[in-house]
Amino acid sequence: MSSATSLSDENVPGPLAGLRVLEIGTGTNAPYAAKLLGDFGACVIKVEAVAGDSSRLRGPFPDRRVDPEASGLFAYLNANKFGMVADLESASDQEAVLALLSRCDALITNLPPASLDRAGLTPALLRQRFPSLVITTISPFGPDPVWGNRMGDELVTFAMGGLAYSTPGIPDAADDREAEPPLHPNCFAAETLAGLIAANATLAALNHRASTGQGAHLELSQHATVASLQHRDVTTYSYLGGKYERLLNPITIGRMPNFYLPCRDGWVTVAAPMVEHWDRLVEGMGRPDWAVSERFATPKARTENWIELRNRLIDWTATLTGEQLFEFANAQQLPIFPFHSVRAVTSTDHLRARNSLVPIEFGTRSAQMPAAPIMMRRSPWSLRRRAPRLGEHDTSLRTQGWPQAHRDHRWAMPAAPAVRSTTGGQASAYRPLAGVRILDVGQFIAIPFCTLWLAWMGAEVIVVESGRRMTSRSAPPFLPGLEGNPDASGYFNLLNAGKKSVRVDMTTTEGRKLVRALACKVDVLVDNFSTGVIEKLGLDYESLRRENPGLIAVSCGAFGRSGPMRMARGLHSAVNLYSGVADVTGYAGGAPRILGGVLPDPLAGTYAGFAVMAALTERRASGVGQYVDLAMYEAMMTLIPEAVIDLSLNGIEPVRAGNRDAQHAPHGIFRCKDEGDWVAISVRDDASWQRLCTAIERQDWLSDPRFSNATARCDHVAALEAGITAFTRERSAKAVTEILQAQRVAAGPVTRVDQLLTDPILSRRGTIIETDHPLVGKRAQLGLPWQADTGAFHYQRAPLLGEHTREVLAALLGLDDAEFSRLEQCGALA
Secondary structure, three states: OEOOOOOOOOOOOOOOOOOEEEEEOOOOHHHHHHHHHHHOOOEEEEEEOOOOOHHHHOOOOHHHOOOOOOOHHHHHHHOOEEEEEOOOOOHHHHHHHHHHHOOOOEEEEOOOHHHHHHOOOOHHHHHHHOOOOEEEEEEOOOOOOOOOOOOOOHHHHHHHOOOOOOOOOOOOOEOOOOOOOOOOOOOOHHHHHHHHHHHHHHHHHHHHHHHHOOOEEEEEEHHHHHHHOOHHHHHHHHHOOOOOOOEOOHHHHOOOOEEEEEEOOEEEEEEOOOHHHHHHHHHHOOOOOOOOOHHHOOHHHHHHOHHHHHHHHHHHHOOOOHHHHHHHHHHHOOOEEEOOOHHHHHOOHHHHHHOOEEEEEEOOEEEEEEOOOOEEOOOOOOOOEOOOOOOOOHHHHHHHOOOOOOOOHHHOOOOOOOOOOOOOOOOOEOOOOOOOEEEEOOOOOHHHHHHHHHHHOOOEEEEEEOOOOOOHHHOOOEOOOOOOOOOOEHHHHHHOOOOEEEEOOOOOHHHHHHHHHHHOOOOEEEEOOOOOHHHHOOOOHHHHHHHOOOOEEEEEEOOOOOOOOOOOOOOHHHHHHHHOHHHHOOOOOOOOOOOOOOOHHHHHHHHHHHHHHHHHHHHHHHOOOOEEEEEHHHHHHOOOHHHHHHHHHHOOOOOOOOOOOOOOOOEEEEEOOOOOOEEEEEOOOHHHHHHHHHHOOOHHHHHOHHHOOHHHHHHOHHHHHHHHHHHHOOOOHHHHHHHHHOOOOEEEEOOOHHHHHHOHHHHHHOOEEEEEEOOOEEEEEEOOOEEEOOEEOOOOOOOOOOOOHHHHHHHHHOOOHHHHHHHHHOOOOO
């Protein structure tokens, strides 16, 4: 990694080399969006306020000594950037920023609208002055008429977006409503998610600009971001209604067994949801009498008797260590996985083999940090320069402008090419990925979620599936009376909206030939099979690229396609436990818990979407595609850079602290008057603390030495929380929110997952969408969490099984009726 002092960025590797990005932001979300673009080759200039980015004071610091030039979080978020300081209310500094914007491709900012207005940098003004500029703005709630000017932060948006209520998440669940409130992990989860999705939105708009010359203003709500990733849980309430239950139950958990259980030396997930899984589990346990009894003979019986089943399995797991259970799982090919602490996972051979951690310099020290979670074979990410010192490049950037980076032709704006996608759409629809064709052979959530968003952005997505072996189409929920109907699965329909379905049986020779032929006619192939399966199907990248040199192939797996654990199987729960995220999630003094929303899947799917768009960008310059390997655990590790860096730097392991923050108080989720009613409250500075005391009429706290500053409040947090709870227990969450927000204190009601589909903020911004399916009718779901001023996204329903088989095979492979009939007769289209 080079010194940050040099302004030379010649011959930068990465798929985004030549892209120029200006970041005006603080904290995590905007800096993380710009970091992703910079890690993959973009030239990024970071503009900080005179006081510096807030993450400079967050740490972790060497030896825990506060130093704004030695913050681990700042170093992680801002490597690969040049830095300058600007007072955006100064006319000369405004001109300096405008000069940089005049030669810029994208601006990413999380400054409030009022700050942008005072700086003369409102999106409307910038769009007029720089029509080809892509502007991405991030805010807690977007320009909502009620919430647009309210206070929101990491905790409040996480809670209002539904993720706190669904944490602990399946197969974990709360056992006690009072003792286990809705839970936030000890990391910047919501902000990181918002940054990732802002980077995706920016890349999509740049792709659109490459064909139209048109810039865009992209407006992203962090609250909508958190909500939009919860498709799995939202599906149940779209199809069946009801109220989300946080306690362990078969409706929230799904097929049994799927449990989070104690073992001899820790915790382990035991998942055998499919019939073949259960059969292998029973055989591996030696066919005990209870397991082969009628009480557990069918999936229905196992669900009905789930409490007894859980207790029986605890009797078994309690006799074995996590390592023994993992070895058992590998032998039986089962998704059973033990908990790993951050210390344990960061010392594994697998992380070393994949270079999942990389050294980072800050101050006079160095530490390990999470690497980028995307391995692009031809144009990998790189760590080229440390984070800048405050104002380090100020003089050079003001006098010389942008660094002399190689500016290649991929960022030119040619005339629009012919669009070959046959996907329908309204003329006013915003389809930044129109013309991109994707073959989707993925299973369950991660890859279907990836291609769902890509389809909504205009890509033509072709799903290959078979009626002989259905995965997500066989998964509930189903509408009453349509149980088992492959076209009525809510799970499938909400994750595959806007796609085409081709029915091909890949277990047949002719079926495999068909899919391989399709792979030679598309831009992108995506899969999340277990390692080795794609090769057995004849779809290995090395052979395909000889016939389709422009092909981009993305493989997504729990542990990636390389390293000693590449053959291991793992569901979302295993990824939670292996990534270290469970180690920072939990109640004070309690066990590690699993994050809600089956989050590894939509998170990994979003990273896969970023990888697709980055590879498409590189292909515009090179003309050739590449292979991308994405490990879900590496995606999850991007949520916990503080924990990884603090352990590496100071040897300090993370602490599970419930909803408390180590540096600010109060910071928590508090019980309100009504059953299941909670409110999130976050105070991050002394001014907010004073306003809180005024709001709840506790001015006496202002002279109480226990609460005199943030450190004192953290030291006496139990007493502080008791006082706040006395206030909240007498009121509804809505009432508490209104009282605190009136005093500019960040607060918001904790939203249940089933409430997301009627959330007024999401409804007003158009994030709640509706599709009309010929079998299940109109169903609500959550759409993309950002809006573009260039048009609205066009949402379409999910396909029926095999609905587009004849259309696609005729259009892409030239199959006539006679050949189609022959393939039907030989079973290739079953």
